Amino acid sequence: MEELTLEMAKRILEACERWARDIAGFPCSVAVVDKAGALIAVHKMDGAAMATTDIAIEKAWSAVAYKLSTLMMSRWLDPRTMGEKLGDHAFGMLGKGKGRLTFIPGGIPITGDDGEVIGGIGCSGVPPGRGEIDDTAVCEAGWSALYD
Amino acid sequence: MTLSLDMAKRMLNAGVKQAQGMGNPCSIAIVDENGWLVALHRMDGAVIPSADIARDKAWTAAAFRLPSSAISKFGNPSMPGFGLNTQNWNDRLTTIPGGLPIEDGGDVIGAVGVCGDTPEQDVVVCQAAIAALSAQA
Numbered sequence: 001m002e003e004l005t006l007e008m009a010k011r012i013l014e015a016c017e018r019w020a021r022d023i024a025g026f027p028c029s030v031a032v033v034d035k036a037g038a039l040i041a042v043h044k045m046d047g048a049a050m051a052t053t054d055i056a057i058e059k060a061w062s063a064v065a066y067k068l069s070t071l072m073m074s075r076w077l078d079p080r081t082m083g084e085k086l087g088d089h090a091f092g093m094l095g096k097g098k099g100r101l102t103f104i105p106g107g108i109p110i111t112g113d114d115g116e117v118i119g120g121i122g123c124s125g126v127p128p129g130r131g132e133i134d135d136t137a138v139c140e141a142g143w144s145a146l147y148d
Numbered sequence: 149m150t151l152s153l154d155m156a157k158r159m160l161n162a163g164v165k166q167a168q169g170m171g172n173p174c175s176i177a178i179v180d181e182n183g184w185l186v187a188l189h190r191m192d193g194a195v196i197p198s199a200d201i202a203r204d205k206a207w208t209a210a211a212f213r214l215p216s217s218a219i220s221k222f223g224n225p226s227m228p229g230f231g232l233n234t235q236n237w238n239d240r241l242t243t244i245p246g247g248l249p250i251e252d253g254g255d256v257i258g259a260v261g262v263c264g265d266t267p268e269q270d271v272v273v274c275q276a277a278i279a280a281l282s283a284q285a
Contacts, residue, residue: 005192006164017153038196041189046152050184 002112004034004119008146009041012121015145016138017045020126023141024133028125030142031056035118037064045125052124058100059107059135060122065097067117070107071136077103106135110143151180151250151258155281156187159250159260162280164191167264167273174264174273175202181257183210183240191264198263205247205270206261207240213256216247217267246270250278 009032016030027047032040037060044053059070066073075081076093093101107122123138156178163176173193178186183206190199208216220243222229233241245267250258260277262270 006189010189036196039188039190039199041187042185043153043157043187044185046154050182053185 002118004032004040004110006040009119011145011148012142013041013043015148016121016123016142017043019141020045020123020138024126024130024138026126026133028123028135028138029053029056030138031060031122032142033057033060033064033120033122035064035116037061037120040119048125055102055104055124056106056122058102058122059104059124060120061100061107062097062102063107063109063122064117064120065101067109069105069109069136070103070122071105074103074105104135106139108136108139108143110146149252149255149257151178151186153186156258158280159277160187160189163260163262163273163277164189166276167191167262170265170269170272172265172269172273174262174270175199176273176277177202177206177261178277179203179206179210179259179261181210181255183207183238183259186258194264201242201244201263202246202261204240204242204261205244205263206259207238207247208242209247209249209259209261210256211237211241213249215245215249215271216242216261217245217271219243246274248274248278250281 027045029044029052031042109117110119112118121139123135126135173191175190175198177188205216247261249256262273
């Protein structure tokens, strides 16, 4: 698995949508980007808010750009641990990425066989505060579909 | 009838098949009647900016309820719309052919935008996508 194809992206989206609909119970948008962060495919499920599409794309882009899940990146700006992980750099990250960088949890990188990042998944639309049910879990459902 | 994700997927599959037959990797975007993105696929081998351009074409077709190629007629100084290019238009207005509105019984329910090869071939892919919708509806 070196390169993400549209066929693989569709398989990821299918699994994300199934999980979001049947388990999370929230319509959302899911995006898949390649190893350059460029969009391969995005779906907005019926009933998802319009703005979720762009947020999903940006989460996927951010996860690839930093080769980290955006959940980890959100920790940099967590007021409770502010300064512990990134020192004084943390706030400086906010203006970077030409407006595309987002620190909202819900984007994960996809790693290939040799551990290199070959793409990313972003999801937006699941409200926060629901425990295990969140945007990141939707992304992970899609990621595991690659190994079915 | 509102545009659902299932309908969008059907159109994308038909469009991708048409583009593959023509040996023309491209991006296809489907937007709803207000120009909001519903689904977008960038085929393997299609260049990166094609995704955004396809979305712009679809947005233009949905916003004007016209094929994106028809917008250039407003650039004629004798037309009442002359000067429309000086407005911001959400940074999405384009006059490149390859965006077509999706009509259902006279109502525009969305639009499809294609970017990949020549504008003429993009329009053919658009038409194939829209035909897939009416074939099963």
